[in-house]
Amino acid sequence: MLFQALQKVFRKPKYILLAFITSVVIFVFATWLPNIRLIATIIGSSDASFSQKLGIPISLLGSITTNFTVLSASYTVAIAILFGINIAMLVYFMKRKISEVKQSGTVTGFAGIASGILGIGCAACGSFLLTSGLTFVGVSGILVFLPLAGSEFGILGVILLLISIYLTAKQIENPAVCKT
Amino acid sequence: MHENETKPHETSPIEQANKLTIPGAIVIAGVLIAGALYFGSSAKSVATAGINNQPKQDVEQPTENLDQMKAISKDDHIRGNPDAPVKIVEYSDTECPFCKRFHDIMKQVMNEYGKDGKVAWVYRHFPLEQLHPVKARNEAIAFECAGELGGNDKFWEYADRLYEITPSNNGLDQAELPKIAKYVGLDVAKFNACLTSGKYDKHIEEDTQNAMATGGNGTPWSIVVGKDGKKYPLSGAQPYASIKQLIDLALQGK
Numbered sequence: 001m002l003f004q005a006l007q008k009v010f011r012k013p014k015y016i017l018l019a020f021i022t023s024v025v026i027f028v029f030a031t032w033l034p035n036i037r038l039i040a041t042i043i044g045s046s047d048a049s050f051s052q053k054l055g056i057p058i059s060l061l062g063s064i065t066t067n068f069t070v071l072s073a074s075y076t077v078a079i080a081i082l083f084g085i086n087i088a089m090l091v092y093f094m095k096r097k098i099s100e101v102k103q104s105g106t107v108t109g110f111a112g113i114a115s116g117i118l119g120i121g122c123a124a125c126g127s128f129l130l131t132s133g134l135t136f137v138g139v140s141g142i143l144v145f146l147p148l149a150g151s152e153f154g155i156l157g158v159i160l161l162l163i164s165i166y167l168t169a170k171q172i173e174n175p176a177v178c179k180t
Numbered sequence: 181m182h183e184n185e186t187k188p189h190e191t192s193p194i195e196q197a198n199k200l201t202i203p204g205a206i207v208i209a210g211v212l213i214a215g216a217l218y219f220g221s222s223a224k225s226v227a228t229a230g231i232n233n234q235p236k237q238d239v240e241q242p243t244e245n246l247d248q249m250k251a252i253s254k255d256d257h258i259r260g261n262p263d264a265p266v267k268i269v270e271y272s273d274t275e276c277p278f279c280k281r282f283h284d285i286m287k288q289v290m291n292e293y294g295k296d297g298k299v300a301w302v303y304r305h306f307p308l309e310q311l312h313p314v315k316a317r318n319e320a321i322a323f324e325c326a327g328e329l330g331g332n333d334k335f336w337e338y339a340d341r342l343y344e345i346t347p348s349n350n351g352l353d354q355a356e357l358p359k360i361a362k363y364v365g366l367d368v369a370k371f372n373a374c375l376t377s378g379k380y381d382k383h384i385e386e387d388t389q390n391a392m393a394t395g396g397n398g399t400p401w402s403i404v405v406g407k408d409g410k411k412y413p414l415s416g417a418q419p420y421a422s423i424k425q426l427i428d429l430a431l432q433g434k
Contacts, residue, residue, distance in 0.1 A: 034398070034415035034416045035413070035414065035415050035416070035418070037395065037413045037415075038412055038413050038414055038415070038426075041412055041413070042412070042429070045410075045429075047408075047410070047429065047432065047433060048429055052425060052428075052429050055425055056422060056425045056426060056429070059419060059421040059422040059425055060418060060419075060422050062418075062419035062421060062422065063416060063417070063418050063419060063422070065419070066278075066281055066282075066285070066416075066417045066418060066419050067278055067416040067417045067418060069277070
């Protein structure tokens, strides 16, 4: 069922392109996230040449090999790919105007990406997103008790996205209201 | 009507609620992400309590600003030419695996730019108590003791050796600290006395506070100071190619 739904969506090149672009955007966002200030400074700098304004942000994408563990790099790439697939399937689905179907897949998908982003923030020491976010609600000490020091959120993101893809595929394969 | 045509029907309140689920989910996800980014980048008083387990201060913390970086002075641990046109100030945690990786990247930087006196590496402490309790701070003190007993060269020798052998993530056996002292040729008895004296606690806390005041939320946190004094923030263990380009930009400052 999942395979058939994927085939149905991705036999059209525009959905492959949409999934690819979405995945790239998520991946770039994840790797640039710690250095948004630097990128903004360089792009806004009159001292930097055009090639530097382009070259430094591109080279920062290489941080996937230096600023991530094997585990966090794996789930970051997985989240980017799965989110791309998820978005393409949802767009396919919405274009068919099957508005009556349950939206649980969408909710799960967004929960997955939100959780994944928390996990991405945990990649670097200090886990700047999670530590600060949890500190705000007074439970940052929870990190000490998480065996993977926050990577749990990234893994949860992957699981939620997989569930979302499955639910969306199920809805594509079983449209709820076709009149005979 | 065709067989596969979608059935037109009246929308019930439940279905209307379902239709709102997508925009609702998008808004919730957006708020979550924006909130995480906002609190991750600007809530300094929160980060003070969170990262370092220090009591939350009543006074409002200054907004993060690279200009709040403590001026580089003779009290700093500097590798390379102290008058180099470009200085990289690194705030580091000895038990952070990314700091270990970044230490090697910085050695590569110094091999290329240090010999000509173009770049100086300034090392400051940023032990993350919540992730690496006790050990990271203790090891920062060990660095200072090495510097006190053997000068700047021994500080760096000690740092190189510790980063080389630590498995990171609070994994270094603290019995290794005097062994490293011996390895780099320090007086172990004096080193041990220094380690337990508590004399560097304030200094390490000041470095940590300064890291956060400049916007450091995690380690390694670095500030590249250009020829013209312009400062560039650099978060994490970024690839050598990025740092090289950043140094070249900082070197060309007017």
